[in-house]
Amino acid sequence: MKEADIERLSSLSRPHGDMINIMPLQTGGMLTEAARRVLVDFGDGYSVCDFCQGRLVDIANPPVRRFVTEILPEFLGSESATLTYGARDGVFMVIHSITKPADVVVVDGNRHYSTAVAAERAGVELVVVPNSGYPEYTVDTEAFAGVIQEHNPALVLLTYPDGRYGNLPDAARLGKIAESMGVPYLVNGAYSVGRMPVQMNELHADFLVGSGHKSMASAGPSGVLGMKSKWEDVVLRRSALHKNKEVECLGCTLRGVTLATLMASFPHVVDRVAHWDEQVAKAQWFSTAMEAIGFKQLGEKPHRHDVMVFETTALFEISQRVRDRGYYLYKEMEARGIWGIKPGQTKALELSTFAATHEQLEQVIEAFKAILHKYR
Numbered sequence: 001m002k003e004a005d006i007e008r009l010s011s012l013s014r015p016h017g018d019m020i021n022i023m024p025l026q027t028g029g030m031l032t033e034a035a036r037r038v039l040v041d042f043g044d045g046y047s048v049c050d051f052c053q054g055r056l057v058d059i060a061n062p063p064v065r066r067f068v069t070e071i072l073p074e075f076l077g078s079e080s081a082t083l084t085y086g087a088r089d090g091v092f093m094v095i096h097s098i099t100k101p102a103d104v105v106v107v108d109g110n111r112h113y114s115t116a117v118a119a120e121r122a123g124v125e126l127v128v129v130p131n132s133g134y135p136e137y138t139v140d141t142e143a144f145a146g147v148i149q150e151h152n153p154a155l156v157l158l159t160y161p162d163g164r165y166g167n168l169p170d171a172a173r174l175g176k177i178a179e180s181m182g183v184p185y186l187v188n189g190a191y192s193v194g195r196m197p198v199q200m201n202e203l204h205a206d207f208l209v210g211s212g213h214k215s216m217a218s219a220g221p222s223g224v225l226g227m228k229s230k231w232e233d234v235v236l237r238r239s240a241l242h243k244n245k246e247v248e249c250l251g252c253t254l255r256g257v258t259l260a261t262l263m264a265s266f267p268h269v270v271d272r273v274a275h276w277d278e279q280v281a282k283a284q285w286f287s288t289a290m291e292a293i294g295f296k297q298l299g300e301k302p303h304r305h306d307v308m309v310f311e312t313t314a315l316f317e318i319s320q321r322v323r324d325r326g327y328y329l330y331k332e333m334e335a336r337g338i339w340g341i342k343p344g345q346t347k348a349l350e351l352s353t354f355a356a357t358h359e360q361l362e363q364v365i366e367a368f369k370a371i372l373h374k375y376r
């Protein structure tokens with residue numbers, strides 16, 4: 001290794017310390033104080049395995065068994081639950097275990113790229129129920145019935161909400177449709193589980209997927225998967241060669257600090273979900289304030305989630321005549337203590353109001369105003 005690389009790798013640090021964070025990927029994964037405390041203690045590899053007798057989900061200390069078999073299913077509204085490396089892994093585990101290659105999976109037009117890649121890896125075909133297009137991009141769950149009728153899918157998957165517009169389709173209605181047509185139904189809650197109340201049984205779903213590092217104040221990669229107990233024999237099936245080990249997850253999943261932070265943050269996550277209405281009010285206030293400056297919120301209105309995208313034509317026009325081109329915005333926002341604008345992006349901005357306080361969001365609005373004024 002070169003001297004400069006040794007120096008660089010052994011002195012890693014993040015660029016944005018205590019800045020106001022509005023990056024959708026990051027706002028729900030920021031650690032709690034409790035999680036921060038376990039970081040070092042459980043930092044060593046295999047640190048949760050001190051008392052493992054062969055199955056991760058049976059470990060009594062730390063209380064993995066209680067967490068996975070009781071606390072998580074109650075939180076998810078599921079009959080059974082397991083740990084995964086993230087939302088995409090939960091989606092893949094389900095697709096891979098309940099479908100055969102060449103089967104059809106019906107998905108919404110706002111599905112995450114990782115859903116498409118999971119389907120590709122499992123060798124199944126995706127049939128998409130399109131969204132409504134500009135400007136709301138909503139998904140009408142009524143439209144699934146005809147598509148299910150036509151394609152006879154092995155699984156129906158709904159993204160709830162999607163990660164770009166933050167739209168919340170009628171997941172319970174689709175659950176009823178899927179149930180009445182006898183098709184297993186998976187809700188991808190990467191942006192809902194850990195942020196807002198979501199109960200698998202109330203959505204009439206067979207599976208509910210969540211992301212620890214995206215929405216459960218946890219280090220990653222980590223995730224959760226709730227399911228009806230009738231699917232345990234399929235998704236959690238045991239190896240013929242190693243009776244203690246599950247096939248679909250290659251034996252076991254989270255083996256250290258990621259699980260420790262997921263559990264340490266969990267009481268706080270349960271509590272914050274109960275305050276979701278405050279998050280929605282904050283998001284709606286922010287959307288209104290952004291529109292008052294002249295930006296246009298895309299996606300559902302009034303908005304019901306902290307993830308939002310704005311069409312910011314005025315900021316794009318500035319990028320066409322400044323030396324830094326699209327990068328000016330990122331630099332101007334960073335200079336004002338605001339983190340989360342993707343470098344180069346000006347035409348449309350994806351933001352999340354989840355982690356910032358009302359006062360901080362006022363600073364974000366003031367920053368946009370100041371930038372528009374400066375480059376007028």
Ligand SMILES: *Cc1c(COP(=O)(O)O)cnc(C)c1O
Nearest residue numbers: 086087088089112159163190211
């Ligand atoms: C972020 C995201 C994912 C991927 O989450 P991971 O936990 O990183 O796998 C999947 N689906 C949606 C809708 C997302 O927004």
